[in-house]
Amino acid sequence: MNKTVYTNIFGTFMLKGDKVIAKKLFKNLTDRKNKLKYEKEYLKKSVEKADSDFVFPKDKTFNELFYKFNMDKTKKDLIKSVRTDNLINQAINNIDDLNRVINLLSKRLREWYSLYFPELDLKIDDNEAYAKIVSTKKRTTLEKEFGVRTIGSDLSTEDVNQMKSLAKEISNLIKLREEEKNYIEEIMSYHCPNLMEVATTTIAAELIEHAHTLENLAEMTSSTIQLLGAEKALFRHLKNKRARCPKHGIIINHPFVGTAKHKDKGKAARHLASAISIATKVDFFHEGTLDNKQGKLLVAKLKKQLNIK
């Protein structure tokens, strides 16, 4: 059987039939530049072994094999590359999008429906309640409920129905947003239960979104986590010493920081960031199944440190 020497991007191979009997893998590009040396080496060896039927595969039979192998490997890697982080990020961004959409359409609904019943705009601040009322209640009923006589125009049923359709759609979008929130909570309780325990769902989601992946977040120092989301204020401080250094970023919304006295906020943020950092590391570097034991311990410790009952 013919022996062949073959070089591709991975290395120089000696083949017998289609089995590799010796190989020299390239470690870097300089290695690859020396490929002729390796090839000669193999050629020499086989000459010593008195194999005269050595050929360079000019027919490129193996090119196709290598191509197929590479493609398959890349595909498999790509399939594996989607991580829970990606799903969490998409879901968080989707909630952001839905918020924007709901606000935009609610503004339109308020402007539109105010041609018909302007008093409602002032009475109801909440967009969700507003959309629900518009889509389900009649104006006459509402007039009685609020005890007003409207100065809105008398429009035809068809005109009002258009507004109601929009209101119904807004209600649907709000329902979808709730669904998404539950979904995020569910995958996060599986993916990073300790982080969720310490940081609360919303803040945990925001932290992951900010760091892009749980891995990045796990590799951050506690002080970085403390200021995540306050980058603008931080760089303002670094450029101009007169601007104060920020004490907290995203985590300001956490109840432990929010309820602390003004002078204690910095301390609370520091301790919380440290606990979040530990919890994230536990979640990312764990082996086997995950639970939120560590998170609960961290919360208990935090409460002690911050004198919270």
Place this chain on the structure above:
Amino acid sequence: MNKTVYTNIFGTFMLKGDKVIAKKLFKNLTDRKNKLKYEKEYLKKSVEKADSDFVFPKDKTFNELFYKFNMDKTKKDLIKSVRTDNLINQAINNIDDLNRVINLLSKRLREWYSLYFPELDLKIDDNEAYAKIVSTKKRTTLEKEFGVRTIGSDLSTEDVNQMKSLAKEISNLIKLREEEKNYIEEIMSYHCPNLMEVATTTIAAELIEHAHTLENLAEMTSSTIQLLGAEKALFRHLKNKRARCPKHGIIINHPFVGTAKHKDKGKAARHLASAISIATKVDFFHEGTLDNKQGKLLVAKLKKQLNIK
């Protein structure tokens, strides 16, 4: 019966009981400053008539009456003030909003679903079709249909269901947009049938939105209508003579202008704008019921002028 002289913001009135027997209405603020003069005049007259029981109503009995009357009148005017124009504008703006919303959510859906089945993003350009496919078909079915083996990740049913919910919502929003379009067409065929006949629905709606009301549009000259929507280009031309004067604004999208040869576009736009101007005036200043007879005549004339069969 007592005669009284009374002055309010509208004028000076001489009353007998609660009937007005003489009045001097104020034309402007200077008039109002002279109110003492008018009051004295009335007082003098009645002295000549030997009415000794003239009094100024210091008890302000009529103030309340006037207040009530003014409030009622204002309310009635407000109720009448909503015109079909307002409804058309709101509906057009709503369609704009819906377009933005649908694009935003479709972009999110494409990014998200591409974690699961990236090949679809390239195969389907249309957002409506994309959302429909995602919400109704399984990946395995799609793989067969398009003859590809996906490199997307294998996600759990729950993960995919979230994407499907979003896709369904997008489909709903698209349906709502269609509904709105039909609604606009309907009210416009009642409100400005001739304008619609000449300008096509979309362009008619855009023109009204640009002019805010049909009244404004009816008061515009044909040349203003020709350039409506090309304000930027026009002012660039007026500031800097080297920039060319624009030949058409919104109406470029009209088939008569769009299909004209390049050198005839200006002429087509001019004739079309003139026809639109006439049609709008017919629609706005009509009496009795409206039909699109004039519009049809104008279209026939236009076709002759532009040699369109």
